[in-house]
Amino acid sequence: MSAAPLPTVFYTSHRVALLILSLLLMGVVLEMVRRSYLKEKYAILWLLASFSVLMCGVFPSIIIRFSAIFSFQYITLVFVVSFLFLLVLVLAFSISISKLSERTKQLAQEVALLNERLARVDSKPE
Amino acid sequence: MQKTSEIASSTPRVLVIVPAYNESETIRPVLEEVRRAAPGYDLLVVDDGSTDDTAKVVETVAGVILLRLPFNLGIGGCMQTGYKYALRHDYDIAVQCDADGQHPAEHLGALVARVVDGSADAVIGSRYVANSDYIPSLGRRLGKSLLSRWIDYWVGGGITDTTSGFRAFNRKAMALAAQDYPEDYPEPEMIVILHKHGLKAVEIPVSMRPRQGGTTSIFPHRAAYYMIKVFLAVFIDVFRRYK
Numbered sequence: 001m002s003a004a005p006l007p008t009v010f011y012t013s014h015r016v017a018l019l020i021l022s023l024l025l026m027g028v029v030l031e032m033v034r035r036s037y038l039k040e041k042y043a044i045l046w047l048l049a050s051f052s053v054l055m056c057g058v059f060p061s062i063i064i065r066f067s068a069i070f071s072f073q074y075i076t077l078v079f080v081v082s083f084l085f086l087l088v089l090v091l092a093f094s095i096s097i098s099k100l101s102e103r104t105k106q107l108a109q110e111v112a113l114l115n116e117r118l119a120r121v122d123s124k125p126e
Numbered sequence: 127m128q129k130t131s132e133i134a135s136s137t138p139r140v141l142v143i144v145p146a147y148n149e150s151e152t153i154r155p156v157l158e159e160v161r162r163a164a165p166g167y168d169l170l171v172v173d174d175g176s177t178d179d180t181a182k183v184v185e186t187v188a189g190v191i192l193l194r195l196p197f198n199l200g201i202g203g204c205m206q207t208g209y210k211y212a213l214r215h216d217y218d219i220a221v222q223c224d225a226d227g228q229h230p231a232e233h234l235g236a237l238v239a240r241v242v243d244g245s246a247d248a249v250i251g252s253r254y255v256a257n258s259d260y261i262p263s264l265g266r267r268l269g270k271s272l273l274s275r276w277i278d279y280w281v282g283g284g285i286t287d288t289t290s291g292f293r294a295f296n297r298k299a300m301a302l303a304a305q306d307y308p309e310d311y312p313e314p315e316m317i318v319i320l321h322k323h324g325l326k327a328v329e330i331p332v333s334m335r336p337r338q339g340g341t342t343s344i345f346p347h348r349a350a351y352y353m354i355k356v357f358l359a360v361f362i363d364v365f366r367r368y369k
Contacts, residue, residue, distance in 0.1 A: 105199055105309075109207040112172070112193040113214070 010060035010074065018057030025050035049085065138218035140167040140238055143208030145201055145291075147174040149225040150183045156227050157187045163231035167238075170211060171225070174204040201291075202309035209295070209303040221294040229292040233332040237294040240330060247299045247325040250285060250317075251292035251332035269353050273314060276357055280364045281321035285329050288314040292332060299325055308363065311356045318363040 029046045032038035038046075056063050056078075067077040142160055146153055153171070160169055170191040171184045175198035184192050193207055205222060212220035219241050223229045233251055240249040274288050291313050295303060302323055308315035320327045 105203045108196050108199055109203065109210060112195045112207055113211060116191065116193050116211075 015057055015060055018053055022050045022054035138242055140219045141212045141217040142167050142169050142221045142223050144171045144223050144225045145204040146171050146180050146225040148176045148178045150179040152227045153225045154183050156225055157190055159231040164234045170208055172204050172208045174198050200309055202307055202312040206307035209300050213300050213304045219294055220300050222291055224291050228334050241294045241296045246328040247296050248320055248327040249294045250290050250329040252287035252290055252329040253334045277317055277360055281318050283321055283327055285317050288317055311359050315359055315363050318360055
């Protein structure tokens with residue numbers, strides 16, 4: 001059985017899905033920043049991601065071209081790229097969580113050490 | 127035998143660190159026993175965010191220093207707080223002693239003596255060397271013997287009771303622990319870290335009692351999972367890049 005021929009046209013429904021997804025993501029990210037639920041550092045990352053999706057929706061030839069290079073169906077390429085993006089993102093988050101928990105631990109230890117010292121200072125007669 | 131670092135003053139300042147997480151049932155007799163057996167040592171309890179009355183009970187024992195962590199850090203972060211205290215308050219020796227009554231205070235002097243004579247940076251009280259009358263279950267013995275061989279294979283040192291939490295550190299070992307103390311399985315991992323930094327750890331026989339109350343943090347049905355994780359943790363410690 002021979003492989004299905006690689007399509008050269010992009011389904012309009014897929015295109016619409018990409019456009020809606022990217023605009024929705026952009027809107028949510030901007031609103032999160034506005035309400036300061038999201039730090040600018042992470043917002044930029046998500047805005048870049050949603051902008052890339054938007055570009056793919058506007059110019060589907062980008063996807064068609066890349067999928068041809070790897071001999072993928074274009075929908076496979078979309079999933080592979082999204083998967084890799086999420087993989088890197090989750091790894092980066094794990095690293096920052098590790099750093100944060102180390103800092104939290106050190107802070108908790110300092111709080112305990114300082115409280116003990118403070119209690120001793122307070123109990124000393126003037 | 128090469129001397130590591132001899133304690134200069136004739137009477138070393140010793141701090142006994144007792145990590146405690148929900149040990150209100152057992153901690154008072156432990157503290158009183160240490161008081162009786164070693165009246166010259168200072169006594170520090172690090173309360174690891176207990177949800178019971180541990181801190182209240184400790185406050186009723188006179189002269190005990192109490193550090194209260196704002197939330198539970200686990201045994202690693204808890205002990206490290208104690209080592210930081212010992213380092214900052216210029217103690218010569220810090221001894222870890224569990225709050226559940228497993229570690230008879232009568233052995234404190236022997237642990238400290240081996241550090242004082244300068245023949246080791248860390249002294250571990252072992253249940254398995256001769257003279258010890260502690261008999262654990264077969265499964266536990268097998269697991270611990272495998273772990274001991276695993277650590278010995280990578281870093282040497284021949285420590286048989288690698289999970290013993292009854293140990294004395296000199297200032298070098300204390301400084302290392304204050305800076306970089308493992309969080310997950312601190313007892314076996316710390317042996318590796320000591321060796322990786324060229325510090326000497328030895329063990330001496332001690333008798334241990336079954337825990338006097340509370341619950342162990344290692345449940346039997348999780349033992350296999352514990353073994354896999356601790357083997358991996360030790361392996362990572364062997365190859366970690368240290369600052």
